[in-house]
Amino acid sequence: MTIELHFIDLLVIAVYFIAVFGVAFWSSKTASESSDHYFLAGRNLGWFVIGASLFASNIGSEHLIGLAGSGFAEGVPVAQYEIWAGVILLLLGWVFVPFYLKSGVATMPQFLELRYSSSARTYLAVISVIAYVLTKISVTIFAGGVILEAIGVDFWIGAILLVLATGIYTIFGGLKAVAYTDMMQMFVMFAGAIAVTFFGLSALGGWSELYKITLDASTAAGGSPETNSYFQIWKSIDNPNYPWTGILFGAPILGLWYWCTDQFIVQRVLSAKNIQNAREGSIFAGFLKMLPLFLFVIPGIIAFALYKKGMLPSMPIVDGAPVSNKALPTLVKDILPIGLRGLVVAGLFAALMSSLSSMFNSSSTLITLDFYKKYRPKATDRELVSVGRISTVLLVLISLLWVPVIQSGALSDQLFLYLQSVQAYISPPIAAVFLLGLFIKRLNGQGAMASLITGFVLGALRFALELMKNSLPDGSLLKTLATINFLHFAILLFIICTAVLVVVSLLTPKPSEEQIEHVTYSGVFDRSNIATRDVVLSVLLLAVIAMLWLALRG
Structure with a gap:
């Protein structure tokens, strides 16, 4: 046309x-x-x-x-x-x-x-x-x-x-x-x-x-x-x-x-x-x-x-x-x-x-x-x-x-859609570390990296499973992970990354007051x-x- x-x-x-x-x-x-x-x-x-x-x-x-x-x-x-x-x-x-x-x-x-x-x-x-x-x-x-x-x-x-x-x-x-x-x-x-x-x-x-x-x-x-x-x-x-x-x-x-x-x-x-x-x-x-x-x-x-x-x-x-x-x-x-x-x-x-x-x-x-x-x-x-x-x-x-x-x-057009979906799979951990980092002072660098890497690995896994979903057995866990709506997967991934961020931060040393003073809520809010x-x-x-x-x- x-x-x-x-x-x-x-x-x-x-x-x-x-x-x-x-x-x-x-x-x-x-x-x-x-x-x-x-x-x-x-x-x-x-x-x-x-x-x-x-x-x-x-x-x-x-x-x-x-x-x-x-x-x-x-x-x-x-x-x-x-x-x-x-x-x-x-x-x-x-x-x-x-x-x-x-x-x-x-x-x-x-x-x-x-x-x-x-x-x-x-x-x-x-x-x-x-x-x-x-x-x-x-x-x-x-x-x-x-x-x-x-x-x-x-x-x-x-x-x-x-x-x-x-x-x-x-x-x-x-x-x-x-x-x-x-x-x-x-x-x-x-x-x-x-x-x-x-x-x-x-x-x-x-x-x-x-x-x-x-x-x-x-x-x-x-x-x-x-x-x-x-x-x-x-x-x-x-x-x-x-x-x-x-x-x-x-x-x-x-x-x-x-x-x-x-x-x-x-x-x-x-x-x-x-x-x-x-x-x-x-x-x-x-x-x-x-x-x-x-x-x-x-x-x-x-x-x-x-x-x-x-x-x-x-x-x-x-x-x-x-x-x-x-x-x-x-x-x-x-x-x-x-x-x-x-x-x-x-x-x-x-x-x-x-x-x-x-x-x-x-x-x-x-x-x-x-x-x-x-x-x-x-x-x-x-x-x-x-x-x-x-x-x-x-x-x-x-x-x-x-x-x-x-x-x-x-x-192909289909692969372009897959490439676009990658962004949906890497975004939940990034959203988690930014948002929670503003409000929870106890979160630290070790927790952030653990959350980001966990999110990346799980997102890459979803991407790979989506590429091969037609060959996965029906009813299997892998098939479910490959076919679940990407928005529902984003919710699940956000929850997992949030949990990793909090748990790892609590198990490792807390950040110094100087580090978090100007990048957390209590240190910046100004009416x-x-x-x-x-x-x-x-x-x-x-x-x-x-x-x-x-x-x-x-």
Whole structure:
């Protein structure tokens, strides 16, 4: 399926790229002044830029396509991850931000060293860089290749151009260029998504027609005529993808790791002017995370309804069934007028480039500050910035080396899902050592390393079992471990890692008071940093989340 672009569409895309490089050039003027400017934007970002960058970095092109595809296949349940992100972002702003900013760290591994040990820092830095290169960057490039092929551009040529374009402004501009281009790209994504939603609903005949078609489909699939499963956000415990127990207890664990401890995300709040700006940026991002339900998931449901009415002639069919992940490209091709197609494609490019630039910048920050500077502590600012730029160049080259591997099919779509799931298996121990370390003074470096290693081994075991699950005997313990829902596995792994962390810490010497004074709750909490408007906005966000959960009952 190829999306035909008119000259006006190409002009819109060209304007987008000109704007991106214009913003990047403007914001990169101070990037080379010091390592603090290059890696943390001079610790001078305001709340709006922080919130927009948190949102845009999270929404990759594969995210847009995946949300619409899941909406097409199953309706709104996939939006649970977006809604829970709002809750977790409040935790970032209220619980984690004061520790991170008062400690003065530039990376998450540095914070682990302050709280626990140098070994914990090294572990997290190594795991993070490997995960970025082998999973996040690869999947983003793969999704970008799919988009490029959809508009008739050769996969190889397009991937190289996009990676190079993103790499250039990341290399020269540092985090400030990344954050400000993220902000601009957020608006482009929103504009494209609004266009798809509006024209899709208009073609369908409005919201009532959407609900009627999905209710009929839900009933035909064996559901109750009183409940529309497409708009039922809480699913039964035996649902293979969204069991309510997994969503309620497992999704927050993954969210805690991603939003509160992952360098890829947290680097934005580390660059804030002060604690209040960091907190308000987190709250703002929490509100923004309510929008994907309406802008990215609902269009997928609209595509399903249009398909049912025979209004998506370009929808690919495989083995008699529509390919759900083609929902968004098909909507663009069959529904949108000339000009707006270019806007949506620009939005997909924006999602791709915002995520990719953030990965490049975060990875180079870890390489420079957690490896190079650790072993060369007297390195000058100019030297560190140079190493950061060289690291980004190397990451760009490694990414380009991945392109032929991806294009050849050596990594299948299924294996990509497995690679992504690895992050779900390594996140519970990281979430445990960060969260519990803030509140329990008795926890020490030995306990943290034991917990991290235990989590890694059990996560690797689950990964291996998942790869060979078809050959495992039915009813066996190994088969159960291989097939249990990954959210339920995350809960189990979090409990085990927490137990290991506590028990090993109690059996080994306690940390000194000097070590834990500024990295535990009693040593940092300060009411003077609390603004009334932040409290009000946080309560309002929680109210919005509660209303969404209550409204989406089918």
